[in-house]
Amino acid sequence: MANLVAATAFFLLIHLLVSGTRVRDAITGVIGEGPYMGLFSAASLAGLAWMIVAFGGARGGAAWWDATPATRLVQLGLTLVAFVFIVIGVTTRNPTSVRQEAALQQGDVVRGMLRITRHPFLWGVALWAAGHLMVNGDAAGLILFGSLLALAVAGTFSIDAKRRRKQGAAWDRFAAETSNVPFAAIAAGRQSLRLGEIGWWRMGLGVVIWAALAWAHPWLFGVRALP
Numbered sequence: 001m002a003n004l005v006a007a008t009a010f011f012l013l014i015h016l017l018v019s020g021t022r023v024r025d026a027i028t029g030v031i032g033e034g035p036y037m038g039l040f041s042a043a044s045l046a047g048l049a050w051m052i053v054a055f056g057g058a059r060g061g062a063a064w065w066d067a068t069p070a071t072r073l074v075q076l077g078l079t080l081v082a083f084v085f086i087v088i089g090v091t092t093r094n095p096t097s098v099r100q101e102a103a104l105q106q107g108d109v110v111r112g113m114l115r116i117t118r119h120p121f122l123w124g125v126a127l128w129a130a131g132h133l134m135v136n137g138d139a140a141g142l143i144l145f146g147s148l149l150a151l152a153v154a155g156t157f158s159i160d161a162k163r164r165r166k167q168g169a170a171w172d173r174f175a176a177e178t179s180n181v182p183f184a185a186i187a188a189g190r191q192s193l194r195l196g197e198i199g200w201w202r203m204g205l206g207v208v209i210w211a212a213l214a215w216a217h218p219w220l221f222g223v224r225a226l227p
Contacts, residue, residue: 001059001079004054004140008147011047014040015151019158025165037098051144058140065137072227078131078212083213084206085182088113089121091202095167095174096159097121105188110177112197117182118175119156126152156180 018024019040028036067075092113095103103109113120129149136145160180163171179185186193195203217225 001058001139001143004051004058004143007047007050007054008143011044011051012147014047015044016158018152024162041142045209048128055140055144057095058143059138061138061140063137064142065135067135069227071134075131075135076225077215078127078134080207080210082127082131083210084203085120085124085127087112087206087209088198089119089124090204091205092120092198094118094120095171096163101163104174110174110191112194112199114178115186115191115194115197117180118178119159119186120182122152122155122159123182 016029024036031039089097092116093100093103093106093109095101095109096118117123126149129152130147133141133145133149136142155178160175165173177185177190179188179190183193185191213220214225215221
């Protein structure tokens, strides 16, 4: 368990204390954006791999709650939505994404998924983590999935703050037209839901990836995901 705690702490700290903070600004000012992104990506991948390996070794302890048929179905639904959000997030032009800040200057950026949330990828990760947390009530599950859930949600605010520092009024206009929390801008009347703008292929791809991983879950992770 100590190994999982250390791995999780490393992963959280490099995101919370470096990425999205003024520490990042200071580092990029010295070494440049490209080298920083390379080093940070390598550290993130190493930290994630460390967490996964450590989680495998820490599983199986006493659980505070157990998965039930109902929570397993809810978890499947949450992860389905999560993968749709994630796929759309990584395939959509978005000023909040890495190296896509210039999208704010290109016009007509608030379309499709950005009408729902300006952080589709991170909210997808948050939904995925929340779903897994529902069916993993042991200490290892709480540490891994709880930490990723908290980090994903915190990351949306961190990115907003970073973009606001760098882009000023242009960011403020974009933020006023969109929302961090999914569907909040639509509920407030600032946006309308237009599924056709998202791209049906993106939603379909998300469903296909979710189905493939759910089917292969026993072989990939040693736990059955489907009923």
